Amino acid sequence: xxxxxxxxxxxxxxxxxxxxxxxxxxxxxxxxxxxxxxxxxxxxxxxxxxxxxxxxxxxxxxxxxxxxxxxxxxxxxxxxxxxxxxxxxxxxxxxxxxxxxxxxxxxxxxxxxxxxxxxxxxxxxxxxxxxxxxxxxxxxxxxxxxxxxxxxxxxxxxxxxxxxxxxxxxxxxxxxxxxxxxxxxxxxxxxxxxxxxxxxxxxxxxxxxxxxxxxxxxxxxxxxxxxxxxxxxxxxxxxxxxxxxxxxxxxxxxxxxxxxxxxxxxxxxxxxxxxxxxxxxxxxxxxxxxxxxxxxxxxxxxxxxxxxxxxx
Numbered sequence: 001x002x003x004x005x006x007x008x009x010x011x012x013x014x015x016x017x018x019x020x021x022x023x024x025x026x027x028x029x030x031x032x033x034x035x036x037x038x039x040x041x042x043x044x045x046x047x048x049x050x051x052x053x054x055x056x057x058x059x060x061x062x063x064x065x066x067x068x069x070x071x072x073x074x075x076x077x078x079x080x081x082x083x084x085x086x087x088x089x090x091x092x093x094x095x096x097x098x099x100x101x102x103x104x105x106x107x108x109x110x111x112x113x114x115x116x117x118x119x120x121x122x123x124x125x126x127x128x129x130x131x132x133x134x135x136x137x138x139x140x141x142x143x144x145x146x147x148x149x150x151x152x153x154x155x156x157x158x159x160x161x162x163x164x165x166x167x168x169x170x171x172x173x174x175x176x177x178x179x180x181x182x183x184x185x186x187x188x189x190x191x192x193x194x195x196x197x198x199x200x201x202x203x204x205x206x207x208x209x210x211x212x213x214x215x216x217x218x219x220x221x222x223x224x225x226x227x228x229x230x231x232x233x234x235x236x237x238x239x240x241x242x243x244x245x246x247x248x249x250x251x252x253x254x255x256x257x258x259x260x261x262x263x264x265x266x267x268x269x270x271x272x273x274x275x276x277x278x279x280x281x282x283x284x285x286x287x288x289x290x291x292x293x294x295x296x297x298x299x300x301x302x303x304x305x306x307x308x309x310x311x312x
């Protein structure tokens with residue numbers, strides 16, 4: 001999918017049909033023909049535009065032949081895979097001769113959609129440096145947002161684990177921990193890119209731009225700390241609740257063992273009196289009632305003894 005946006009000095013934001021100076025070209029999982037079309041109009045290699053479409057592409061910043069390339073990892077909700085609810089994918093940002101801005105991403109994501117829907121204050125497509133910094137800031141914000149969602153999910157699973165004897169909750173925690181590992185790795189790589197942009201002369205920054213960059217770096221560092229803390233909490237929680245699940249199972253087994261002992265007493269007494277030999281009370285008219293009373297008494301005594309030993 002390819003969409004082209006432009007804005008003017010008055011802040012009017014609109015979608016256009018053709019690539020023009022000062023525009024923003026947004027490519028989401030583009031086809032070969034779309035990549036060739038954009039590459040031909042902007043005079044760049046098609047393979048260069050394909051770099052961010054590789055899920056394993058590393059975050060980096062480089063400038064060559066007047067083209068600035070910034071690749072960072074962005075957080076996304078993974079609706080296709082239940083085992084890992086949160087994931088990261090590369091987002092490529094191209095500044096071509098200070099006239100065109102191109103973003104390339106493998107999946108549709110809420111970060112670029114916020115800009116496409118003109119929800120970002122002070123956003124202009126022709127302000128390339130500001131656009132990159134605003135994107136970096138929104139990426140850090142979404143990391144924090146998804147980290148809070150992971151924390152809420154962890155709290156919900158924790159409440160379920162108190163009474164659980166199954167492994168499903170542990171598997172869910174394991175998947176959340178996997179997402180946190182992805183987040184931590186991507187956030188550290190993004191931090192390196194931001195620091196390089198801040199130190200290098202790839203982007204000409206004004207005072208307002210530097211403020212946005214510093215805010216983005218602060219938010220990114222905060223996300224790294226949160227991901228690290230949540231990861232440690234999850235690791236400790238998984239170890240603790242593995243023991244809790246085992247203990248819950250032991251309690252159930254202890255209860256079932258006690259019930260088995262109590263139920264075995266009437267069976268044993270009935271077996272004795274059912275034998276074809278001389279037994280007590282066999283000549284008594286109330287033998288059945290006496291046997292029932294004896295059985296009840298023995299079972300009650302067994303229950304009392306086991307209860308005192310906290311077997312129930």
